[in-house]
Amino acid sequence: MSDYAKQLNHHYADDHLAARLREALIAEGLNPEQLTLDNIAAIDQLHVGGRKASRELADQAEFLPGQQVLDLGCGTGGASRLLVAEYGVQVVGVDITQAFVQVAEWLTSATGLTPRCHFLQADALNLPLPDQHFDAVWCQHTLMNLPDLHRALQEIHRVLKPGGKLLLHEILRGENNEPLAYPVPWSDEGNNSHLHSPDALTSALQQAGFRLHSHQDISEQAIHWREKHTEREARGQTGILTPQLIFGPRFLKMGKNLHLNLAQHKIRLIEGIYMASS
Incomplete structure (x- = not known):
């Protein structure tokens, strides 16, 4: 396992994650072993905007039933399950964090x-998957943890078929170049944070053979969403099932x-769809 893989496994989860989640579900x-997507929404959508953000991006994707989708950096599998249940696709979820993959399998x-x-547990920089296999790649809050964007x-x-779609919902570096306030959900001290500017991402996408289909900055929506949740958390108005x-x-x-960095324009949130060249 590479050093960065070890860092991410240490940062995101521990060996007791599944047991802790089971205990919380029972307490609720x-x-x-018999759950609905609504039951677990609070713990399986670990990204800004929650299920609403996932649905907004998926609605733009124009999925066809049975299409093959790769969920890259799938975490506990929330987006994978949503895409299968609500959009009728087939999904392979990949994450580098072993405990997340185990939880994803159980909850699914x-x-x-x-x-x-x-x-499957795998490194996004070296995918054990065949060429030109997927109709779409779903990439939600994943690139920020990868040390080699171009790779x-x-x-x-x-792994995308010619004309396949890359669906991005990603945190990027903002115009304020001051150091970020840490910890943030993807990094405790910045050692495994690899944020890129919008221009750098655009250039890298072009070099990799992608063309723009749609793109928008959704940072303002993200600020309001995170502000609402921060206020609720500060007042203790959360249930047992939370990202904690x-x-x-x-x-x-x-x-x-996260809210502070967004409000101070140190980070931005974008969503976009990019088409793979033939």
Whole structure:
């Protein structure tokens, strides 16, 4: 395992994650082996905007039933399950964090979606997947943890069919170049944070063989969304099932810093669709 893989496994999850989530689900009166997507929405959409952001991007993708989608950096599998259940696609979820993959497999089985959705632990920079296999690659809050953007985009292009779509929902570097406030959800101290400017991302996409289909900056929506959640967390108005189960008590500080970095324009949030060249 590479050094950066070890860092991400250490940052995101521990060996007790699945047991902790099971205990919380039971405390909520739920059966950990029979769940709905609504039951687990608070712990399986670990990105700015939650399920609403995922649906807004997926609605633009114009998926066809049965299409093959790669969820790159799938985490606990929330987006994978949503795409399968609501858009009728087949999904392979890949994440470098072993504990996340284990939880993704369990929650997918518990929601009855295993036949159309499976997961593997792998490095996004060296995907053990065939060339030109996928109709779309879903990449949500993933590039910011990858130390080699160009290599990552080359791998994405390789596994996409000609004309396939790259669907991005990503945090980028903002126009304010002051140091970020840490910790944030993707990094405790900045050692595994690899943010790129919008221009750098655009250039890298072009070099990798992608052309722009659609793109928009959704930072203002992200600020309002995170502000609302930060206020609720500060007042203790959250239930048992929250991202704190995954990140621990540090998540409160992560959430506050995420909002601060957005408000001070140190980071930006974008969503976009890019087409792979033939």
